[in-house]
Amino acid sequence: MKKKLFSLLSLVLAGSMVFSGCDAQSEAESKGGSEAQYTIGISQLVEHPALDDARAGFIDGLKELGVEVEIDYQNAAGEIPNTVSIAEKFKKDEVDLIYTIATPAAQSARQVTSDIPILFSAVTDPVEAEIVDDWDQVGANVTGTSDKAPIKSQLKMFKEIDENIKTIGILYNTSEANSEVQIKEVKKLAPNEDLEVIAVGVSNVNEIPQAIDSLLKKVDAVYTPSDNLIASSIELIASKLIDKEIISVSAESAHVESGTLITNGLSYYELGKQTAAMASEILVDKKSPSDIPVGVAENIVNTVNIDTLEKLGLDKGLEIFKDVNKVGK
Template sequence: MKKSLAVIVSGAMLLLAACGGGSNQASGEKKEKTVTIGITQIVEHPSLDAAREGFIEALKDAGYEEGKNLKIDYQNAQGDMNNNASIAQKFVSDKNDLILAIATASAQAAVQATKDIPVLFTAITDPVGAELVQSMEKPGGNATGTTDTHPDAIKNTIAAIKTFIPGVKKVGIIYNNGEPNSVVNVKNAKEALEAEGLEAVETTISASSEVKQAAESMVGRVDALYIPKDNTVVAALESVITVANDKDIPMFVGEGDSVKRGAFASYGLDYHDLGYTTGKMAVEILKGKKPADIPVGYPENLELVVNKKAAEEEGITLTEDMLKDAKIVGE
């Protein structure tokens, strides 16, 4: 009986020791915190998608990877402002660690929804004018990010219209005047057109479903088209491209991704790189830096992008001299 009791006691002690050892091992392991980032995007189109992909790639390169230590909640408003506001409010109620807002309307909704959660923005035309930051150098609040406005982009693209289209006089502009970014872009485009001695012919829309009709209204009234960085129009860009190709209207745009889709030419930037730069800002913030202390970033490089297939479709004659500094797509 005594022997049996000793065996039982000995076994119990071994069991306790084993449990204790497991407990110590578990307590010694440090579980890495999962970071949650909400991404709000006003509408789908290649430039904004590329910015989002670049952002996620920068996080991955810094060691933040989905399924391991990173959770991403991506929401697209599909151009609906009510959805846009609801997405921002959802991210705040979910207490995300950080919010990425892609395009001006998304950024405005996010900044209005929270003063506590860090907000990063990208693909923004005028962060100060949109009241997202106090200044480009010193943002001041809980938001910072990157702008897609290079000071020479619109001016160079408008100048290219005269280079590629001899005798051009009137340039049609289609845009949504409800987008603050578009209003700024069109203002700058009109100033550049005036400086080149060209006349702007404007048509405004409020939804992507109106884009084709707006393009058709330009036929016979303009010598070329200029589509600014307008999310509503770019989301339905193929409608404009169809009209431009059918009616031989040279089509210039505000960014390079639209040239890849079938527009003729633009001085643009790489939105993937812009998103990547924003992602590096996110890493700084996740490591403790305040958005207020991170200046707004600019695109560093501009390049002339020309679509040779679009040139054929739109009746444009190209020379070697015209293309000497261009990146060629659509061959």
């Protein structure tokens, strides 16, 4: 009889421990954390400061949100076929979520899987790139954050620095959809600021030195768009701009940190953190990507490179250079 009572008591205690464990897990999840560990595959088109920041912000954002993850980071080294192979690897590995950085990486992931949730960042126009159906009603298994720049306010900066600027030049990658979208927008808005645009396209990094030298002979100032090929050579471009005493306005702060003059732009690090919040919604809250609209940068900051400002001999007292984020020193 004692043996039966002991066995019964053991079963009761075991049962209470199971329910206590469930309650503890529920409590942890209700506080926004999760005891589960998720696997996230990160597909990055190429390594340069802006895209690296988008990755770092995403990883740090997940840590801040208490989401336990194992990261499988893959760099496509600028080769689009590699983004397809990376996406196929993630599909085979059955990762819980794919985070794609730059348009080709997102396009390839969407092409490869319709089941695994996909988030993107550093994509200018995801509708034009056929990654989502609509900015609000994204459809399917893909959503994310856009790095669309506030081009209108950025173009206004040229005249605020020097009212004599008439012609601006743009160097861009002819095979990058994001760049084509930006060039179209700049050409549309520039006449409103009494600016003419000369755009020169390149297809690979080896063409950049000659192209920028040729462009600088024809323009008063330069606008650098959010373009992965241009970003990979931005230090070279910035150096040539300074040598020729050419004012530059950039689409993003990473360009300014590398030597261009100024931007009224986004932080890719913060954009990555913004995307991490979406990942938490999908993984922890079990929200469908199709129910999450595409996000745009929540924080736009004026950033100026002080070294470049001094080398160009510009007036630091100009209103545009006041109350800005300063880099370069």
